[in-house]
Structures are given as structure tokens and as C-alpha cells.
């Protein structure tokens with residue numbers, strides 16, 4: 001047994017070295033050819049397929065599955081990428097149980113949808129492994145567009161703009177491109193440096209230049225960009241984190257879940273990454289589940305996910321909740337943080353209020369409970385880390401119309417930072433792509 | 447990128463995928479949708495004589511058989527030729543051709559076997575500016591009772607006569623569509639050639655009854671308790687069609703006569719096989735009627751990706767490449783020996799190969815080794831028949847391995863000598879010859 005397994009406090013090396021690799025390997029191992037053929041044969045090739053309508057990027061799912069089933073995975077990949085150039089990442093991270101697979105008629109028929117995500121991965125992996133490129137750029141338009149943020153929204157937008165013959169410069173504040181694909185997605189969903197490989201695959205179309213370490217609002221202003229480029233697309237995601245508004249939340253040992261996950265994604269040696277023996281995660285979404293599960297996989301003995309409402313209101317899908325439970329995370333509902341208990345300068349527990357709905361509003365009761373812990377992760381939502389620099393906001397996000405246009409006629413926005421749609425990778429791709437089409441229409445005067 | 451543009455008897459289309467004359471091509475609405483979806487050409491649903499059109503039954507027209515998961519394998523129909531007015535069809539044909547000048551527009555015709563009838567309809571069709579005509583000598587039900595369709599197609603002399611009229615009274619290329627309901631498909635093909643046809647197309651549908659209702663004892667499809675034999679098509683008829691196409695492709699009398707391959711074409715692979723066996727293009731009906739027009743996208747992409755992977759730049763690069771490999775049984779090499787091999791890594795241990803060989807063939811697959819479930823071929827029993835390969839549900843798990851020269855066939859104890867030997871000189875052949883006759 002690893003020495004540090006039961007060490008109190010926040011400590012690294014809680015596991016035997018071999019267990020790290022095992023715990024952080026692929027969540028769903030990819031299909032081999034036989035599995036792909038058997039699974040593809042299950043598709044009914046529905047007319048006006050419900051799965052296709054449930055996909056935010058509207059991939060022609062029956063067509064690509066039929067292409068797989070006839071031994072034409074390259075054609076399948078072309079079908080996928082023509083709608084969603086990040087189809088490889090989406091195949092890994094999409095909550096398919098809430099999207100395409102939920103809509104599959106086989107879900108209705110026998111409760112076992114066709115495994116669309118895994119089939120999508122099968123086809124896109126083949127194409128990306130062989131670096132098959134399916135798109136050639138149109139003749140140069142002479143136009144130059146600035147994209148801020150190299151996350152899924154920014155990359156999808158840049159690719160589509162490049163396809164139309166425009167030149168694109170992407171500015172991104174981090175040291176690596178990919179946005180949350182690189183810094184946020186749970187490590188067991190995107191293994192072996194896939195996020196960077198995908199950035200290379202997407203930018204191979206040409207005409208896209210990425211400048212890392214360039215922050216909007218610090219290194220340049222939106223007004224300056226709008227002046228010197230033909231158009232600007234903002235895909236800056238949500239860089240801020242909501243506060244708990246509980247006593248003691250600044251104590252050492254209370255961390256942002258997204259920072260923990262980013263650190264984990266960038267770690268070259270997971271055994272050096274410290275984690276509490278007892279961890280409490282506050283929140284009910286994907287980030288909360290990912291932080292809880294990965295704490296557990298790093299060797300935390302007890303991990304409790306605490307959510308202020310009930311199971312049905314959790315943003316994390318049923319599948320994600322089950323995954324957490326299967327990995328040994330305890331999920332507790334109707335509890336909200338009241339006070340972080342700090343002794344000798346470190347966290348020793350958290351006091352929680354029991355919550356209830358009173359006339360439809362969530363209210364704390366007088367009853368409380370204490371969970372002993374040495375680390376607390378906050379995962380109660382991300383916020384826009386910008387004041388919008390002059391473009392109008394709505395509900396804390398950049399206000400856009402259906403094409404991604406902001407209040408500034410030269411500026412578009414999409415992905416998590418913009419209004420509309422769920423905060424998902426695939427939604428960001430769809431919004432980035434559609435904004436590019438809108439920009440293109442404006443530039444060529446349609 | 448492979449170039450899949452097609453030229454068939456001088457008619458150009460962007461790809462070799464045409465829709466066969468049938469409901470998908472019965473009116474402008476459908477054909478417009480088909481062209482939008484990407485089909486290279488259509489053969490318009492068969493036109494009949496001027497006057498009141500034929501009528502169809504008002505009950506079910508189709509019967510079917512299905513594979514696992516209710517995948518449609520064979521379709522049968524009792525539909526007649528178009529039941530719409532001749533002039534309405536002609537007007538639509540003209541308009542659609544005008545809208546889609548780069549697509550092939552062929553008009554299928556079936557009128558009584560009289561010179562006047564053909565003489566009357568040909569100029570009307572020619573006036574539409576369609577690219578060519580197809581003579582429907584194939585319809586096996588209904589129309590044949592009236593002396594048309596298969597009733598003509600089964601008499602080579604009639605075929606020759608009608609083709610000659612068509613060449614005489616029209617400048618359009620003539621494609622003669624053959625019925626498979628005949629003992630030797632070469633005879634109608636030769637007759638069509640003698641009459642001067644530009645091409646043949648085959649197959650039309652096959653006489654069939656798909657099933658019998660065991661409650662009412664009516665054949666399906668059942669019209670008020672009775673049924674009639676219908677025309678069979680779809681994936682199930684592909685092997686029959688391929689064989690008939692190959693017969694015409696390798697017959698010295700019809701060698702080089704352009705063939706439009708029809709029958710069960712469902713995926714790009716089927717199409718490529720028809721082309722390799724001598725067809726100049728393919729026509730599709732059932733696959734489109736099963737899945738809609740979108741399947742052509744898969745066909746286009748699959749064919750061109752396969753061509754790219756093989757280095758074929760144009761359709762001509764592989765056209766007819768399989769024809770020379772079709773021969774008579776008596777010329778097959780009896781000294782060629784192969785054995786089945788089971789890939790243990792791929793084997794899912796379903797045991798179907800074992801039970802097939804054990805119950806019905808040569809008892810050549812063991813089911814157990816060292817007390818564990820294990821399937822392996824015993825070379826001393828395997829005759830190399832390939833049955834296990836065909837029943838295995840895992841692609842490529844069982845393959846046939848050719849024994850190299852010098853190896854011993856453990857079943858017979860003989861050494862593989864690498865020399866060609868066929869039935870023509872075999873000692874067991876009562877009519878054996880002295881000198882071996884090779885395949886042509």
C-alpha cells in the first residue's frame with residue numbers, strides 16, 4: 001500500500017505508482033473494427049433522424065454510420081467533420097446520453113441506443129491517425145479576422161473562416177491552445193494529448209495563426225482589434241468562478257475545482273499532485289462531478305459531493321452521477337455550505353445547512369450538519385471574466401443573436417461566454433461555426 | 447480524388463449511379479428530388495401507349511423478406527407500368543431534363559408488339575430531348591398477360607424485331623432491358639444485338655411469391671384473399687444479376703456490348719462489383735425505395751475512396767477487370783488447395799463454424815482444447831469448402847489460406863505441386879482428353 005494513502009491533510013502520492021495509469025486511462029475504450037461493424041449495423045438509418053436533430057452541430061449521423069457499416073470510415077469522418085470539425089473531441093466528451101443517444105429510436109425500442117459517440121470516435125480516429133484532410137480552402141479573400149480564445153468555439157470559427165478563404169489570427173491568454181479541451185475536460189475522457197493533436201488537425205487547413213499568451217483587456221483592447229481587423233470573434237469562455245459566500249472560504253484548503261482540474265490535466269506526474277484525504281465538492285454540474293471523481297481517482301479516501309437541491313435538478317447527467325457513484329463518490333442533496341471550519345490555519349470540516357423549497361424558493365432551514373474534511377472544492381459555476389469591453393451583456397454573458405452577432409457590428413461571440421445554448425463543447429463548436437458563416441456573409445456582402 | 451464521371455452509350459452523367467425505371471422515377475417530383483440528392487441519371491418509369499393509362503390494384507403491391515433485425519433483403523411487387531397520362535409524363539420529362547442538363551434522362555417504353563405502336567410513341571419521346579430510351583421487355587406480371595414486357599422478352603425474335611423498329615424510327619440510343627425469367631440470358635442479349643441495340647440492361651424482376659399467409663392461405667401481397675406472382679428485386683437478387691451480366695460480358699457474340707447493371711445494387715461495393723464484371727454503369731431501385739435517395743452519397747463517397755485506395759483514376763481503369771476471371775467449372779484448377787484458418791484473437795467463440803462443419807460438412811473443426819472452449823481447424827479433415835468462413839459472424843476471423851507449393855495436404859497426403867490441372871484431363875472423367883484444355 002502507498003505510504004501516503006491515509007495521511008491526514010492534503011498530500012501527494014496516495015496511490016501505488018501503477019494505479020495512476022490505470023485510474024486515468026480511457027473511460028470508454030475505443031471500438032475495434034468488429035465492434036464498430038456490429039454496432040453500426042444496429043442503426044436503422046431513420047428518415048429525418050431524431051439523433052441528428054438532437055446534435056447541436058447537426059451531424060448526419062445515419063449517413064456516417066451507414067458509411068462505417070459499408071467499410072468506408074473515411075467517408076464517415078468526412079461526413080462528421082463537415083458539420084463539426086471538433087468531432088473527435090465531441091465523440092469523447094459529449095453527454096450523448098442527453099443528446100444524440102437519448103434521441104436514438106433504439107433507446108425508445110429497447111433502452112439501448114446505438115453507441116453513436118463511440119462510432120463517431122471510431123471514424124474520426126481513423127481519419128486523424130492517418131491525417132486525412134477533407135477540406136481545401138477557397139481562394140484568398142484578402143480579409144483578416146481576429147478570434148479571441150482558442151477553445152472549441154474559437155477553433156471551430158477559425159476553421160470555417162479559413163475554409164472560406166479568410167485569414168485568421170487567434171489570440172489566447174493561456175500558454176496552450178484548446179481552451180477547456182486542454183485545461184478542463186476530465187483526463188479520462190481525453191487521453192494521450194488528444195486536445196493538442198486536434199488543434200494541429202484543425203489548423204492544418206492553413207491560414208490560421210495562433211498567438212498564445214495574449215490577453216484581451218490586458219495586452220490589447222477590443223476597440224483596437226475591431227479597428228485593425230475586418231471582424232472579431234470572441235470565444236473567451238468563462239474565466240471567473242462564483243464565490244460560495246460562506247464564512248472561511250478563503251482558508252487554505254478551499255480551492256476552485258476548475259483550477260484543480262487544470263493542474264491535473266497539465267501534470268506530467270500525477271503522483272506529485274496533492275489531494276485531501278477527505279474531500280468535499282460543492283456543486284451539481286459536470287465540473288463538480290469531474291472534480292469529485294478525479295479526487296477519488298487520485299486516492300482521496302472519502303469524497304462527498306454536496307448539492308443544494310435534489311437529484312433531478314442536478315446539471316450533471318444521470319450517467320455522470322452514476323459514474324461518480326461507481327467511482328465511490330458519495331452524493332448528498334439539499335445541503336448548502338454555511339461555514340468552512342478552520343483549525344490551526346487549515347480546513348478540518350465544513351458546516352452545511354439543510355435546504356428546502358419554501359413556496360418555490362430555496363431556503364436554508366435551521367438544521368445543520370458537519371462533514372469532516374481537509375479539502376473543499378468550489379464548483380458552483382463559472383462567470384464571464386470580462387466586462388464585455390463595450391459590447392452589451394445579458395444575464396452575465398455577452399448578448400448575441402442567433403447568428404452570434406453582438407451589439408458591436410464588427411464583433412461576434414459564441415461558446416460559453418455568449419448567451420444561448422448549453423455550456424458544452426459541442427454547443428461551442430456549433431456557435432463558433434455559425435458565427436463564422438455569419439461573418440463570411442457580411443464580408444462577401446451577401 | 448478519383449474521377450467517377452460516366453459515359454454510357456455516349457450519354458454522360460456525373461456518376462455511374464442511375465435510378466432504375468420504377469416508382470422512384472414515376473414523376474417530376476421524385477426525379478427532381480433524386481437529382482438534388484446527387485443521382486447521376488434516371489430511367490423514367492415505363493411509359494405505355496397513348497390513351498387511358500393502365501390501372502394498378504388498390505391494395506398492397508409489395509411483399510418482402512427480411513434478414514435479422516428486419517433488414518429488407520428482397521422485395522416483390524405487382525405494380526404495372528406508369529398509371530399516369532402519357533402527355534403529362536412527356537411534359538415533365540422535358541422540363542426535368544431542361545432543369546438538369548448534366549444528368550442522364552432515359553425514357554423507358556413498353557407498347558404492344560406492333561410496328562405502328564412503336565412508330566407512334568418514338569417521336570413523342572424524342573421531342574422531350576431525353577438522352578435515350580430503354581425498352582422494357584422485362585415486367586413479369588400483369589403486362590406480360592397482355593403480350594408485353596416479359597412476354598416479348600422471352601421470345602428473342604420479338605426482341606430483335608422491336609429493337610430494329612426503334613433504331614429505324616428514332617435517333618436515340620436504345621437500351622434493351624432484359625428479363626431474367628428465361629433459361630439462357632445470352633439468347634435475348636444476342637437478339638437485341640442483332641436488332642442493333644446500343645446496350646442491354648439487366649435484370650428486371652424475377653417471378654416470385656414472397657410468402658403465404660398461413661391464416662388465410664393467400665400468397666402475399668394479398669388482394670382480397672388472392673395473390674399473383676410478382677417481380678422480385680433487392681439485395682437477394684444481386685447474385686443472379688451478377689451472373690447474368692457476366693454471361694453476356696463474356697459471350698463471344700455479345701462481347702463488348704455495353705451493359706447497364708441492375709439488380710440488388712445497395713452500396714458502393716455492389717456497384718463496383720457490377721462494373722468489374724462488365725457493366726458500364728448501374729441502376730438502382732429497391733435500395734432507394736428502402737432508404738430514400740440519400741444513399742447515393744454513401745455510394746459516391748465509397749466508390750471514390752475505394753478507387754483512390756486502389757489507384758484507379760477513372761471508372762475505365764477497372765471496368766470489366768473481373769470478366770476474364772469468370773470461366774467454366776471444368777477449367778478450375780484442381781491442384782489449388784486451401785484450408786480454413788481461425789484467428790484466435792478475433793474469435794468470439796460463438797461456435798457456429800464448428801456446428802456447421804460438424805453437422806453438415808466434414809467434421810473438421812474441433813470445439814475444445816485442453817478442456818476449454820476452443821475452435822480450430824483440423825487440416826487432415828478440411829476440404830477447404832469455405833462454409834465456416836461464410837457462417838462466421840466476425841469479419842475476417844476465419845480466412846482461407848492457400849497451401850504453398852511443396853506443402854503436404856494432410857487430408858490426402860499429397861504434395862502441392864503448383865501445376866495447373868483441371869477436369870478435362872482428370873482420370874475420373876469418362877470423357878477426359880489427352881492434352882489439358884486451359885481456360886480461355
Ligand SMILES: Cc1cc2nc3c(=O)[nH]c(=O)nc-3n(C[C@H](O)[C@H](O)[C@H](O)COP(=O)(O)OP(=O)(O)OC[C@H]3O[C@@H](n4cnc5c(N)ncnc54)[C@H](O)[C@@H]3O)c2cc1C
Pocket residue numbers: 093094095148149150151152153154171172173174177178179180181184185186189214215216217235236237238239258261286287290386414415416417422423424425426428
Ligand atoms: C471541468 C469542466 C468539465 C467539462 N466537461 C465537459 C464535458 O465532459 N463535455 C462537454 O460537452 N462539456 C464539458 N465542459 C464544458 C466545455 O468545456 C465548455 O462548454 C467549452 O469548452 C466551451 O468552449 P469555449 O470555446 O466557449 O470556451 P473555453 O473552452 O473556455 O475556451 C476559452 C478560451 O479563451 C481563452 N481566453 C479567455 N479569456 C481570454 C482573454 N481575455 N484573452 C484571450 N484569451 C482568453 C482561454 O484561454 C481559452 O483558451 C466542461 C467544463 C468544465 C469547466
Ligand SMILES: Cc1cc2nc3c(=O)[nH]c(=O)nc-3n(C[C@H](O)[C@H](O)[C@H](O)COP(=O)(O)O)c2cc1C
Pocket residue numbers: 466467468469491492521522523525526527528554582584585623649650651677678679680681683708709710711729730731732733
Ligand atoms: C414497384 C416496382 C415497379 C417497377 N416498375 C418497373 C417499370 O415500370 N419498368 C421497368 O423497366 N422496371 C420496373 N421495375 C424493375 C426495376 O426497374 C429493376 O429492374 C428491379 O427492381 C431490380 O433492381 P433493384 O434490385 O435495384 O430493385 C419495377 C420494380 C419495382 C420494385
Ligand code: SF4
Pocket residue numbers: 785786802803807808809810811823824827828829830831832833834835
Ligand atoms: S473450409 Fe469447409 S471443411 Fe474446412 S473447416 Fe471450413 S467448413 Fe469445414
